[in-house]
Amino acid sequence: MNRIENLSRRGFLQGVLSTGAFVLGAQFVPEALLSAPSDGRATADAGLGAAGDPVGATAFHPNVFVGLEPDGTVVIVAHRSEMGTGSRTSLPRIVADEMEADWSRVRIVQATGDAKYGNQDTDGSHSVRSFFEAMRVYGATARTMLVQAAALQWNVPASECQASPEPHVVTHVPTGRTAGYGELAAAAARLPVPPKESLQLKPRSEWRYIGKDASIFDLQDICTGKAGYGMDAHREGMLFASVEHPPVLGGKVASLDDSDALKVPGVRQTVAIEPFKPPHAFQPLGGVAVIADNTWAAFQGRRKLKINWDNGANASFNSDAYRKELEQTVRQPCKVAWNRGDVDAEFAKGAKTLEAGYYVPLLAHASMEPPVAVAEYRDGRVEAWAPTQDPQAVQETVGQVLGVPKENVLCHVTLLGGAFGRKSKPDYVAEAAVLSKKTGRPVKVVWTREDDIKFDYYHTVAAAYMKAALGANGMPTAWLQRSAFPPIGSTFELNNTYGSGGELGMGWTDTPFAIPNLRAENGPAAAHVRIGWLRSVANIYHAFAVQSFAAELAHEAGRDQLDYLLALIGPDRVIDKKNLGADYDNMGADYKDYPVDTARLRRVAELAAEQSGWGKRKLGPGQGMGIAAHRSFVTYVATVVQVEMDQQGKVRIGRVDSAVDTGTVVNPDSVRNQMEGAAVFGASLAKYGEITATNGAINQGNFTDYGMCRINEAPREIHVHIVQSDAPPAGVGEPGVPPFAPALCNAIFAATGKRVRELPLTRSGLA
Amino acid sequence: MIQLTINGVRQSFDGDPEMPLLWYLRDGLGLTGTKFGCGIGVCGSCVVHQNGAAVRACMTPVRVAAGAEIVTIEALGSGHEGGLHPVQKAWMAHNVPQCGYCQAGQIMQAAALLKSTPHPTDADIDQGMAGNICRCGTYQRIRGAIKAAAGEAV
Ligand code: FES
Numbered sequence: 001m002n003r004i005e006n007l008s009r010r011g012f013l014q015g016v017l018s019t020g021a022f023v024l025g026a027q028f029v030p031e032a033l034l035s036a037p038s039d040g041r042a043t044a045d046a047g048l049g050a051a052g053d054p055v056g057a058t059a060f061h062p063n064v065f066v067g068l069e070p071d072g073t074v075v076i077v078a079h080r081s082e083m084g085t086g087s088r089t090s091l092p093r094i095v096a097d098e099m100e101a102d103w104s105r106v107r108i109v110q111a112t113g114d115a116k117y118g119n120q121d122t123d124g125s126h127s128v129r130s131f132f133e134a135m136r137v138y139g140a141t142a143r144t145m146l147v148q149a150a151a152l153q154w155n156v157p158a159s160e161c162q163a164s165p166e167p168h169v170v171t172h173v174p175t176g177r178t179a180g181y182g183e184l185a186a187a188a189a190r191l192p193v194p195p196k197e198s199l200q201l202k203p204r205s206e207w208r209y210i211g212k213d214a215s216i217f218d219l220q221d222i223c224t225g226k227a228g229y230g231m232d233a234h235r236e237g238m239l240f241a242s243v244e245h246p247p248v249l250g251g252k253v254a255s256l257d258d259s260d261a262l263k264v265p266g267v268r269q270t271v272a273i274e275p276f277k278p279p280h281a282f283q284p285l286g287g288v289a290v291i292a293d294n295t296w297a298a299f300q301g302r303r304k305l306k307i308n309w310d311n312g313a314n315a316s317f318n319s320d321a322y323r324k325e326l327e328q329t330v331r332q333p334c335k336v337a338w339n340r341g342d343v344d345a346e347f348a349k350g351a352k353t354l355e356a357g358y359y360v361p362l363l364a365h366a367s368m369e370p371p372v373a374v375a376e377y378r379d380g381r382v383e384a385w386a387p388t389q390d391p392q393a394v395q396e397t398v399g400q401v402l403g404v405p406k407e408n409v410l411c412h413v414t415l416l417g418g419a420f421g422r423k424s425k426p427d428y429v430a431e432a433a434v435l436s437k438k439t440g441r442p443v444k445v446v447w448t449r450e451d452d453i454k455f456d457y458y459h460t461v462a463a464a465y466m467k468a469a470l471g472a473n474g475m476p477t478a479w480l481q482r483s484a485f486p487p488i489g490s491t492f493e494l495n496n497t498y499g500s501g502g503e504l505g506m507g508w509t510d511t512p513f514a515i516p517n518l519r520a521e522n523g524p525a526a527a528h529v530r531i532g533w534l535r536s537v538a539n540i541y542h543a544f545a546v547q548s549f550a551a552e553l554a555h556e557a558g559r560d561q562l563d564y565l566l567a568l569i570g571p572d573r574v575i576d577k578k579n580l581g582a583d584y585d586n587m588g589a590d591y592k593d594y595p596v597d598t599a600r601l602r603r604v605a606e607l608a609a610e611q612s613g614w615g616k617r618k619l620g621p622g623q624g625m626g627i628a629a630h631r632s633f634v635t636y637v638a639t640v641v642q643v644e645m646d647q648q649g650k651v652r653i654g655r656v657d658s659a660v661d662t663g664t665v666v667n668p669d670s671v672r673n674q675m676e677g678a679a680v681f682g683a684s685l686a687k688y689g690e691i692t693a694t695n696g697a698i699n700q701g702n703f704t705d706y707g708m709c710r711i712n713e714a715p716r717e718i719h720v721h722i723v724q725s726d727a728p729p730a731g732v733g734e735p736g737v738p739p740f741a742p743a744l745c746n747a748i749f750a751a752t753g754k755r756v757r758e759l760p761l762t763r764s765g766l767a
Numbered sequence: 768m769i770q771l772t773i774n775g776v777r778q779s780f781d782g783d784p785e786m787p788l789l790w791y792l793r794d795g796l797g798l799t800g801t802k803f804g805c806g807i808g809v810c811g812s813c814v815v816h817q818n819g820a821a822v823r824a825c826m827t828p829v830r831v832a833a834g835a836e837i838v839t840i841e842a843l844g845s846g847h848e849g850g851l852h853p854v855q856k857a858w859m860a861h862n863v864p865q866c867g868y869c870q871a872g873q874i875m876q877a878a879a880l881l882k883s884t885p886h887p888t889d890a891d892i893d894q895g896m897a898g899n900i901c902r903c904g905t906y907q908r909i910r911g912a913i914k915a916a917a918g919e920a921v
């Protein structure tokens with residue numbers, strides 16, 4: 001669905017644009033956003049009592065705006081959140097390209113949270129994928145109207161006028177007469193919107209911004225300390241709060257002595273926050289807030305609180321015992337999620353089999369900016385300023401927690417100091433709103449790093465069991481994979497223990513191997529902490545198991561890892577969707593446009609290998625190379641990692657080569673930056689990432705015990721190779737992560753003969 | 768009353784002398800370019816210059832900064848062409864930031880590194896920058912930008 005209207009006189013963007021501006025509003029509803037999203041999000045909405053999708057109604061709900069001021073400034077509203085992936089820059093560049101606008105005259109304004117923008121949840125690496133065509137149509141509409149305005153003014157046929165090659169100007173070709181865009185704003189504002197069929201989209205060869213490197217819009221502000229993050233939000237008269245949360249999920253305050261806290265200079269009061277009503281979803285955890293005149297005083301006061309907690313049922317959660325349960329679960333038959341052929345019959349034939357178990361622990365997001373929000377409650381309305389991936393979830397959650405209609409919640413989206421999925425969950429914004437209501441003042445809630453790490457929505461802990469029967473040439477004739485992990489759905493629904501179709505569709509029910517008998521299973525696992533999305537989600541543990549096991553089989557067969565992987569991928573083919581898992585949702589992407597195409601997977605594997613010097617590089621003792629290839633977020637990535645073991649037996653990651661086929665690329669430099677970052681993110685989780693609990697309470701609390709790569713620990717050289725492609729654009733922010741850990745562990749095996757089946761590497765003394 | 772100079776402006780602080788400079792800058796003076804990342808001196812988000820040397824503002828009680836000249840990211844470029852320090856220019860030329868939250872600290876740390884070591888080796892960069900975490904993983908570009916700024920930075 002796609003509708004564009006001329007809103008110039010309707011005051012839609014009052015305060016952002018002047019009255020003389022030419023304003024187009026568009027309602028774009030990518031198909032992906034019409035269907036129920038995966039990962040329990042549908043239940044999430046149900047749990048939160050969402051009013052349903054605002055789209056689909058006949059009313060016009062423009063979700064993207066372009067404005068042209070009489071002075072020629074183009075204003076584009078960014079309706080997605082910027083957390084470091086560059087979408088705040090990429091999406092407007094698509095519009096500007098088709099519009100033939102001069103990029104240096106484009107200003108970007110961040111949208112507030114509002115159903116009129118459609119779904120704004122910035123997750124799943126689909127901002128560009130979902131809005132690419134729509135943004136082009138939008139830009140072409142504006143350009144066409146400006147050309148028409150000029151033609152009318154000059155009383156010449158529009159066909160004699162054009163808006164290129166010089167940007168921001170319409171030229172009457174026969175006479176060479178020109179008019180700047182700004183001069184045409186008033187005239188264009190009076191024109192009807194041309195039908196979509198009449199538009200001429202630019203051919204690829206004439207794209208001026210799409211496919212060209214660009215700096216992010218906020219670059220200079222970031223480098224000069226002017227960029228505004230949630231941490232920097234400020235309201236006159238605001239108070240500062242720090243919240244002591246129950247150490248165990250579901251815990252409650254049994255007794256509180258705040259007398260010492262109140263003696264801290266600058267501390268004004270303490271406020272109890274109600275525990276959530278299960279399921280926890282995005283509600284605040286509850287606890288005790290210390291309210292003070294500045295952040296430091298709030299932190300100090302909090303240290304002086306004396307609280308006895310009633311920990312509740314999750315106090316039984318201990319990571320070591322829990323791991324054993326998970327590993328037992330996957331050693332037994334589980335629920336079949338996807339089946340082809342008959343693995344049991346094949347195993348029964350008595351051929352050689354190989355089995356292995358893999359384990360990935362709980363992980364925390366630990367974005368550099370911890371959760372933080374400012375909220376002001378007044379007369380039944382809330383205004384919030386927050387680094388959020390999902391301002392509408394802020395509206396819903398704050399509305400639900402305070403008992404006000406969500407329309408009465410206005411959410412300003414700041415820049416996000418990293419998010420990685422954490423900031424899709426607005427519990428911290430709801431805390432600020434609750435505290436503002438109770439204190440009658442604007443309140444800023446600042447989470448400490450310890451709060452961030454101890455009270456995350458963790459990337460889930462997962463165990464996998466793999467078994468294969470090997471045929472004559474060492475290739476598997478049967479392949480069984482079982483996983484068990486507390487699912488994200490547990491956050492939204494009690495007793496939800498099985499992976500959703502969305503989670504299993506991330507690398508479990510779409511394994512693109514040419515194996516005649518293949519079965520994917522999933523076992524139950526109960527959650528004892530909050531579980532949520534983290535950059536690349538279930539692909540992390542699925543790819544770790546599948547790509548590690550593939551390399552184990554290669555070794556067993558006495559074959560080169562790359563050759564064996566290519567043989568597993570098999571002949572080039574587009575896999576029929578019928579042959580994937582039953583509720584395979586393809587990240588909401590239309591399967592026609594984004595099928596599983598094994599040729600693309602093969603090509604990235606070959607490209608990464610070739611560029612890395614695979615098979616040609618002379619490796620000394622203690623050195624090794626490993627490869628992994630994985631499709632996620634409808635993008636294909638292969639990564640080759642080269643390692644060297646130091647004298648202490650610790651791994652050093654030298655060179656990384658990542659090849660990525662993400663279809664049409666809007667900003668190649670952003671793709672490179674994301675892939676470089678994904679390698680570091682992957683290296684961090686593989687080397688150090690582990691959250692554990694003792695009696696329900698999280699053991700880690702800061703970067704000292706939840707480690708991540710520093711400059712001297714990160715891969716030394718990361719080379720990104722982008723496959724040139726005319727295919728529709730795909731995801732970029734996440735798909736670089738999944739192949740990294742298995743490629744690294746495959747390299748360690750090549751270097752040492754030691755097979756790593758559990759993460760992080762600190763567990764095996766390798767990091 | 769504690770006197771100190773921040774970005775060339777004399778300030779008098781009469782709050783808790785144990786308050787880390789970080790919170791005085793951010794909450795007291797509205798200089799929010801200096802970021803809070805860990806609060807215990809291990810991430811580098813809060814690096815500022817105290818008498819020209821990189822210090823962690825989260826670990827520097829205001830009393831320790833008494834009489835000092837403090838420079839934050841907001842004023843790093845003052846006096847430089849275009850209002851940008853060579854390190855900031857190099858950062859921009861290399862498109863270093865992703866989310867950008869760590870970058871003020873990285874830039875302040877890099878500027879101090881180049882002041883003491885104008886032509887750093889990779890090992891010098893490792894050592895000088897290891898206290899600064901970038902969760903987005905921009906280290907390769909940070910290294911490249913430091914090398915590009917080497918020799919130009921003052
Ligand atoms: S906030 Fe100061 S070093 Fe992390």
Ligand code: FES
Nearest residue numbers: 866867901902903
């Ligand atoms: S750019 Fe995001 S933490 Fe460094």
